[in-house]
Amino acid sequence: MVTQADRREATRKAIIDAARELFGAAGFASTTVDQIAAVAGVAKGAVYHHFANKEAIFGAVFEQASIEVVAKVSEAGRVAKNPLEGIVEGTRTYFEVCSEGALGRIMLTDGPSVLGWQLWRDMDREHFGAKVPSALAAAMKRGLIDAQPVEPLSTLILGAVTEAAIACANSDAPAEAINAYIDALRLLLLGLRRNGGSEHG
Numbered sequence: 001m002v003t004q005a006d007r008r009e010a011t012r013k014a015i016i017d018a019a020r021e022l023f024g025a026a027g028f029a030s031t032t033v034d035q036i037a038a039v040a041g042v043a044k045g046a047v048y049h050h051f052a053n054k055e056a057i058f059g060a061v062f063e064q065a066s067i068e069v070v071a072k073v074s075e076a077g078r079v080a081k082n083p084l085e086g087i088v089e090g091t092r093t094y095f096e097v098c099s100e101g102a103l104g105r106i107m108l109t110d111g112p113s114v115l116g117w118q119l120w121r122d123m124d125r126e127h128f129g130a131k132v133p134s135a136l137a138a139a140m141k142r143g144l145i146d147a148q149p150v151e152p153l154s155t156l157i158l159g160a161v162t163e164a165a166i167a168c169a170n171s172d173a174p175a176e177a178i179n180a181y182i183d184a185l186r187l188l189l190l191g192l193r194r195n196g197g198s199e200h201g
Contacts, residue, residue, distance in 0.1 A: 012050045012060075014040040020061045024102025028058055028110040058114045065106050066127040069097050073128055083138040084145070084189045090131055091161055091185055095168045095178045104169035129158050145192045153192075161185070 018039035022031040033054055037044040051057045076093040077086035098104045112120045133154040140147045164181040171177035 008050075011040075011042055011046055014042060015047055015050060015057065016060050016064060019057045020064065020102075020106070023058065023061055023106055023110065027105055028054070028114050033057075055114055058110065062106060062111055062115065062120075062123065065103060066123060069094065069103070069107065070127040070131070072097055073131060077131060077135065082144060083135040083142065084193065087132060087135045087157070087189060088182060088186050090135075092178065092182050094128055094161070095165055095174075095181065098165050099169050099171075099174040099178065108166050108169050124162070125158070129154075132158055132161075139192075143194060146194055157188075160188070 015036060019031070019036045022035055022039060031054070033047055034044060036054075036057065037047050040047070047057070051060070073090040073093050077090035080086035080089045098107050111124075115123065133150050136145070136150050136154055136157075139145050140150070164185070168174050168177045168181060
C-alpha cells in the first residue's frame, strides 16, 4: 500500500529531478518555478509545499548532484595504487564530471552564486573536499609524505583543484585541459613525497 509519506517523497523527488534537468539545461536564473512544476507534473502549490523558494530547490539539487559526484570520485580513488595517486585519479574524475555541461553548470557556475560562497564552499568540502584531507592523512601514515598538519595542505590543494575544475569546465577543449591540470597536480603531489617517493603500493 502506498502511504502518504511515500506520495510526499515521490512528489519531492519529481520536483528535484525536474529542477535538475532544467537547471542543467538553462541555468538557475532562466528557470522558473512554473517550469519546474510543469516538468515534474505537479501543481505549483505542491512545489511550494515542499520548498520555500527556488533557491531551496537548487540546494536540494546541488546536494543530490554532490552525492553522485563524490561516489564517482571515491570509486576512482579506491582503485589507485596509493593515497596520493588516489587524489590524482579522484580529481581527474571530478574534472571530467564537472566538465559535462549540465553538471558543471549546477556545481561550478550556479552553485557559488545561488548558494552563496560560504555555503557552497561548506557543501563542497562536506562531499568532494572531504576526500583530500583523508587521503593526505593516509599518505602520511604510510610514509609517503612527512607528517604535518593536514588542514593547511589540504586547503591549498583544494583551492587549486577548485580553480582548475572551473577552468576545465569553461574550456573549449575540456579533455586537453583536464590532462594538463592533472599533469600539474601529479607534479605538485610528487614534490610532497618523501625521498622522491620511493614507497611502493
